[in-house]
Amino acid sequence: MLFSGSSALILKPTLPNVAFGLLLQQWLDAQFEPDECQRRFERLVAAKKLSPELFHPEEIQKGGVVASDTLLFGAFGTPVRDWTLYAQAKRGQELLRAGLRLPTESVSWVAQLIRAAGYSRDAEDLRGAAASHLTSRFAQVFGACLEPAGDEASYGAWPVVDAPGIYRREHASLVIRSKTTTLLLDPQVLSLGEATHFSRYPRESGPLELDAILITHQHEDHWYLPSILRYASRADLPVIVPQVPRPNLLTPEDFSASLGQVGLKAIAPAWGSTLRVGDIDIDILPFYGEQPTAGSPGPADGLRSWGNCYRFTTPEFSAVVLVDSGSDPLGDMVEAVRQNTEQRGPADVVLSNFRSFPESINIGLPQYALTLPFEQLRATFAQHRAGNVRSMTLGVDGVARASLAAQARYVLPYAHMFQGIGVDADANLEEGVRTGLASRGATTEVLDWNPGDVARFENGKLHIVRGPPAAPSAPGAQLA
Structure with a gap:
């Protein structure tokens, strides 16, 4: 390229133009005391001309x-x-x-x-x-x-996609490859943030000939339109996206409408449906979790980060991709995986983010606080101070339970941001998943792998092919 x-x-x-991060920080500094929060809020609205x-x-x-x-x-x-x-x-x-x-x-x-x-x-x-x-x-x-x-780019090169397997790339981006079909998930090149190590992204080793691109949800470290355009070498390349019943603060774009505006072909299948691309079956799983609350009461009806999780069944292996999912008032991802396993049979591998994200009050997702009653935020803040922090994502124990529900033989971490080829930003979380599986008597293996590595199945057993050596970071200030 x-x-x-x-x-x-x-x-x-x-x-x-809403300064969500500044607003939430003002409330945190005021410890959610109503009088002070209102004063600070009104000053911020005036100063930022909101x-x-x-x-x-x-x-x-x-x-x-x-x-x-x-x-x-x-x-x-x-x-x-x-x-x-x-x-x-x-x-x-x-x-x-x-x-x-x-x-x-x-x-x-x-x-x-x-x-x-x-x-x-x-x-x-x-x-x-x-x-x-x-x-x-x-x-x-x-x-x-x-x-x-x-x-040549200064940040290394991705391995050539030339054989069946799962290729780990930047942040939540994966390539799923069978003998005949290549799928790309959540591409992030050209983005500004941590998902590409502040625009330090590797080059391609050769043409990446795709049969489809898939998007999980609309947070910018997963949905990034210039990155999709960079890989859409033909206008009829299908881009599989979540359905959006109604755009809202948590899903501000209708994926299909935006893709249509840039001349690309969007496919928005319903949860529970199955698509076939080449020789790969794609089950469209719900995206429960990473919503403002893990349990009830949640935001108003329709006020949601709409998304998809996926199960891929190729002739060589099957993989369930859970990304940042968890539980919310609409459902529980562990139960959704269990239902899919009953219909489809065990999966070979589960891929998931292992991190826990605090619900309601989350500085990484500051807009979430605006969707909930202020009194509920005050109560959550008090719970957080007392050490009772509920996660909107699976976390290590939830990943272990979801892997058991999938009857998976292997678990692979991903979506832990990106710090360069050969670096896993959260390798320390793997032991927590291993502990959760072992405590339940499971023999599921949690494998270590890094961006640039490839998971391949040979004779029914998964092994990790290490990627190219990491390139040294180029000097100079971070792009931000």
């Missing part, structure tokens, strides 16, 4: 939901008024940035430009196209994102 390993792009519908129609500040004193219906649902409907386009690149030690608002009618053309840059070898032609259609500053930065001919 032509994109350098230090470039990043944003292309997404423009969303309401739209007053998005909030009901008086609900802090009443213990109600502070976000208005406009913020929870109304701000995310269609048609989208405009999109945000942003590019960032390094030229030597210089960091270049440019951004602009993009009219909806221009989105398709920009998407074609990003797609072309993913597989074209003519950087000068692409720079010329950008200069003809975009502002001079943006065209300059976009041009700096393109790798000069013969210049």
